[in-house]
Amino acid sequence: MQLPESFFKQRRLETLVENQTSYTLENAALHVFETHKQAEHVLLQFDNPVLASMLKGKKIMHLKDHRSFDFLPGESLILPSDELMCIDFPEARENSPTRCLAMAISDDLIKEVITFMNDKMPKCDQREWSFLDYNFHFTNDIGIHQILQRLLFLFTEAHPSKDYFVNNMLKELIIRIMQTNSNKIYTEKTMDSSKDGRLSYIIEYIRKNLEKSISVMELSKKAYMSESNFHRVFKNELGMSPVDFINNERIKLASSLLQDPNLKIKEVFMRCGFENRSYFNRLFKRIKNVSPREYQKKIFK
Known part of the structure; x- marks a missing residue:
């Protein structure tokens, strides 16, 4: 992410450790912290939930x-x-400062978005959305990256309607973060389907049957839901369609199999449920930004 030119024109450097430039609006405050020298055990705390x-x-x-x-x-x-x-700050230098944004978001706005999600985007099995009450560390996907870049611009812009613009962007950001968290929970934890409900069971089924043809119709029947309702609930909770989730899981499996020097690429894509190599190549490159062959070369060089 890039800080806009307006930030550098407005900010003042008053300290070399966690120099703070702040912008306060109706439902959020954005702080940019810059550190220009090595430092240890620097303490920081906010009154509201924070996205750093x-x-x-x-x-x-x-x-x-x-x-x-x-x-x-x-x-x-x-x-x-x-x-x-x-x-x-082990690597901060005067000519190469560490920079981080911290955005404190009002509890009222978070509650408003959570209420909206429970009303319009219900989870499977009547479970409710609730804000994260623990520390959630994640890699920004393209959607979150673009929202944060836009918010950096909006907070530093002198526009009479920026409160309205920022509120709308924050609502989308909260929804995407909640979906990212849900996706991470389902993706990274081994689940007992008898305890975690229908969606957990479906995800475990997908993982165990990646080499087979898997249709949304088949999955919806296993979840005892209509196809349209299953698709909607799945996308609401994980932030992606069932097809996109299946493809991501297949590419994840392919990435692991490609690290075996005894496996040819044809064997890999067939074991991951792909019927032809050209589609496998396109999808792999779209998700991993390199072709399967290039990925393999990087592993074994």
């Missing part, structure tokens, strides 16, 4: 659950109200 997103450089985050991790550009972190962050 790295723009440049590297931080090491230490959170109250004793978890520490590298925080890098292209990544974001959701923190609940009053969460105390302890931050190290």
Whole structure:
């Protein structure tokens, strides 16, 4: 993400560690923090839930659950109200500062969006959406990246209607983050389908049958739902269609299989449920930004 020219014209450098430039609107405040020298154990805390997103450089985050991790550009972190962050800046330099945005969002707006999602975008099995009450660290997808880039521009722009513009962008951002979190839970955790309901069962079924032809009609029948309702509920909760989810899982499996030097590409795409190589190549490149052959070369060079 790039900071707009207006930011550099307006901001003042008053300290070399976590120099703060802030913009406050009706339902959110955006802060850009810049650090120009190495530092350790810098403390930071906000009254409202915060989205932190790295723009440049590297931080090491230490959170109250004793978890520490590298925080890098292209990544974001959701923190609940009053969460105390302890931050190290191992690589910050005067000519190469670390930059991070932190956006505090009002509880009222979050509650409004959650109410909307429960009303218009219900989860499967009557479970309700609720805001994240723990630290959620994730890589920005293209949708979230573009919203954050737009918000950087809107907050720094001198426009009479920017409160309205920002509120609309924040609502979309909250929905996308909630869906990203739901997707990550379903994707990364091994689930007991007897405990976690129909959608968990369907996702486990997809994973175990990637080599087979899987249709949305078949999945909807297994979920005891109409095809249209299944498609809607799946997309509402995971932020992508069932077909896109199946394709992502197949490419994830293909990425793993391509690391086996004894497997040919034909064997890989067939074991992942693809019927022809050209479609497999196109989809792999769209998701991984390289062809299967190029991916394999990088692994074995």
